[in-house]
Amino acid sequence: MLTSSQRQLLRVISESGPLSRTVLAASLGVSKATMSGIARDLIALGILHETETVYGQGRPSILLDLHPEGAFFVGISLLEDPAPMVLSDLNGKIIARENMPLSRDAEVIASGIAEMLPKLLAGRPDVAKKLSGLGVALSGFVDEKQANCVQSTLLGWQDVPLAKIVRQKTGIETFIENDAKALAVSEKLFGIARDVKNFSVVSFGEGIGCAHFIRGKLYRGNHGGAGEIAHCTIEPNGASCRCGKRGCLDTVASIKAIKEMSKAGSLSCTSLTELEQEASAGNVVAIRILHRAGSALGLAIAHLIQFNDPGMILITHVEGNFDGLFGTVVRQAIEANVLPRYAGQTPVRTQRIDGDIWARGAASIAAHNFLIGPNRN
Amino acid sequence: MLTSSQRQLLRVISESGPLSRTVLAASLGVSKATMSGIARDLIALGILHETETVYGQGRPSILLDLHPEGAFFVGISLLEDPAPMVLSDLNGKIIARENMPLSRDAEVIASGIAEMLPKLLAGRPDVAKKLSGLGVALSGFVDEKQANCVQSTLLGWQDVPLAKIVRQKTGIETFIENDAKALAVSEKLFGIARDVKNFSVVSFGEGIGCAHFIRGKLYRGNHGGAGEIAHCTIEPNGASCRCGKRGCLDTVASIKAIKEMSKAGSLSCTSLTELEQEASAGNVVAIRILHRAGSALGLAIAHLIQFNDPGMILITHVEGNFDGLFGTVVRQAIEANVLPRYAGQTPVRTQRIDGDIWARGAASIAAHNFLIGPNRN
DNA sequence: ATTGATTTGTTCATTTTCTGAACTTATCGT
């Protein structure tokens, strides 16, 4: 267990990259003497190490950074079958991967993970020793202790204490998290959002997910439901949604919805990329579908910006790129629906991701608990 | 200046009400010995005092609470002319009030405040000695130091360092804040939201304001614009708004908009109350206007709930009550547009407020800075 | 090359803060 000043230090380095002891001391508001001690301890623990030496006037400063091999984490994504399972270092680099058959039974999943572990760690005895946590990403609601799945439609779960079950079978400290929230944490720890205090991730895929970071911390909401933009009403009196309402964003802008609309429009497209191709070839139906979906997603994101004024929006997508008609419409709809005074003030970035990224997100939940500590609301 | 443990203690008491030293020790995670010392210091400072004695098995416990007369604050609301100016104690009780003529010149405002101060404090030499801060609430954007008004349409300001100007003229530590955000802080410190960690205040009046508390702290957003729901697009391609967009919530659901719609509908109503009366008498136009406005506001609040999953929504209103057609429609629209799973899970409270409440909100900003410290993001 | 200026990082005695354990105080239940 790390002390609170150690965690503070790790947090600053994780946000700002390598820093010298003197800068860190100023940044944490402690004396150089104290800083010296904290750094010594963390270096002894193998979590921190000295990297570059920076020359200037006076004695050169030695930058301290996370030691990539200071700790390792395992992450599993239960979003697809087979479930990707990765081994990640403290920099979020994936150093090994495996596939695990998915199940809807928590016990079976836990056993599967336990069986797969040796494979993942094969030939890396040093890594096994430093394995410091395991994370699981899933679609659904997770409690604030990141231990229990409160509800998951996809897995058919209700109050499943998955973390405990996995920990029993594997002996490794385990945390679970909602997929979009895990993705946000990994972008904060390892990705593009490292130095952004307030941002939201919107994951655009079969479904639409979203998660917020506020004041440098994941914000889960009062019932763990913060970020559920998929079911905000975007087309009043629109199509009915599986959630029971009508006109949810999910019924218009998810890839699932787009595919369904294509089918209903008698298009033969089976993917967004194909639909984009049809649209650029001038197919009016395809254009209309992409326009409708893009406007809806853009409007929802504009609301997000108006409501929360984040420092960045990160849109992740699984398919194609975000430069086609759909992406353009999304961007336009965002700009058109935020206060003109604010237009362009909130960077909107896009990032293509694959299945392993979800597993890395899961691993980052474990890494976060190791480095920064539990995410107390 | 208070220490961080002292502030922590004050925060807990402000959230949970009077508590015994033993409970506080557990709550702050310090030993009874440490707690004893912190309490002694704060009592000596006159900020804390012993109140009720609670009898149970063993030695009775003595509850500690904020000493109402431990510190006093002045608050001014620049939302109306004349500007209400109040003197508040540590419990948020208004113990004196005055009116001040409003101006658009910051220097004139500051001079006006300085002139009014003696009147407000007349015959209370003890209070004057314990005057610990001054707050100003205004419509517009305020920087995160709560010192400068970045922009205010109402006052015609751009980058006005109001806090500094007022401090120079009065000699009192001064903070400024956006109206809705000030209101949220006062509800957190003194009002109905004391023990709620995450909540949003929606102020329904001539305009519509909103502010979020997240993890027990005011969340200002990356540009101080968090909570700007007034300009979220609620009726795509709706009426054009003074902000430059179309169909903003402000163009449909603010009292200003409602009055304008009444006028356009040839109704003679000059207030929401009158419109409600017309509606209950069966006037179709009145009913339609209230329905449209209520649905819009309800939908926006539903979005808020979906996006941020707050523990409470507090709607404040200036006129009439919230039990008429308008309020009913708002509530229905909220319920109809949140995930059915969540419906009814987020308490929606309403509260009627008057002009002095805005001034008390302003005072609470000063109180917050005194008790809890600056609102670091 | 030498010297002085400059800045980083360490050391250590000292101060500050926090704690555990014993103790006092005040009540309840029998």
Next chain:
DNA sequence: ACGATAAGTTCAGAAAATGAACAAATCAAT
């Protein structure tokens, strides 16, 4: 009246942070 129980205080000692002096490593100017 007396033991049980729990709150709050006291105080010596532990733990954590600090200031000041110092050592180390460089640059810049001579």
